[in-house]
Amino acid sequence: MDARVNPLPTELEKSVSHSRPSQAEAEAAVRTLIAWAGDNPEREGLLDTPQRVVRAFGELYAGYEQDPKAILARTFKEVGGYDDIVLVRDIPFHSHCEHHMVPFTGKAHIAYLPHDGVVGLSKLARLVDIFARRLQTQENLTAQIIDAINENLGPRGAAVMLDAEHMCMSMRGVRSQGVSTITHRFTGVFAEDRSEQDRFFAMVGKR
């Protein structure tokens, strides 16, 4: 089969569901999980909970409905032609691990070397949010952020570092508190030139 004629869906495309259950089905699933946890979904305090949980899912997983391309579409030329590192650091994010659907939460640091104009700084935080509001691993979240920057901004290089704590490691399972997991990914000049990586680490202030 010629992949150009009938391209296979990318991992990112496969991650977006095209058949959503109804609200009533989603609420019934929450009632089942409440009963599985050992409580009575019919008791007064829990009667509205399925509806609230489904509404909360709408917010926590809003990223499936959002398009990173649209966020990064608008770039502008900096007066003076700024072309050095732009680093936006300490972007807070909350995501959910795809293994347990339990939160992992932390900070993202994003840098790029502009090629043809810069992007609004808030758009980088919005980009993190789009991918964080999906079921994730920290590694995939890191990769998806940098891939979107590369595809849409075409920078000379990009660097992404995530530092997060996984509740599935602290609240359950091994129950290790305060463990931080760091992932990073470099492309372009940052991947090729060790001194650019060092500048990134120095500016982030962590290694």
Ligand SMILES: Nc1nc2c(ncn2[C@@H]2O[C@H](COP(=O)(O)OP(=O)(O)OP(=O)(O)O)[C@@H](O)[C@H]2O)c(=O)[nH]1
């Ligand atoms: N690499 C990676 N692993 C993750 C992430 N989030 C959770 N995990 C791990 O995914 C693994 C799933 O392991 P399993 O053995 O299938 O599941 P489990 O029995 O619930 O594992 P425990 O957490 O050790 O109790 C665990 O080791 C988690 O710590 C992530 O973002 N990246």
Ligand SMILES: [Zn+2]
């Ligand atoms: Zn987990």
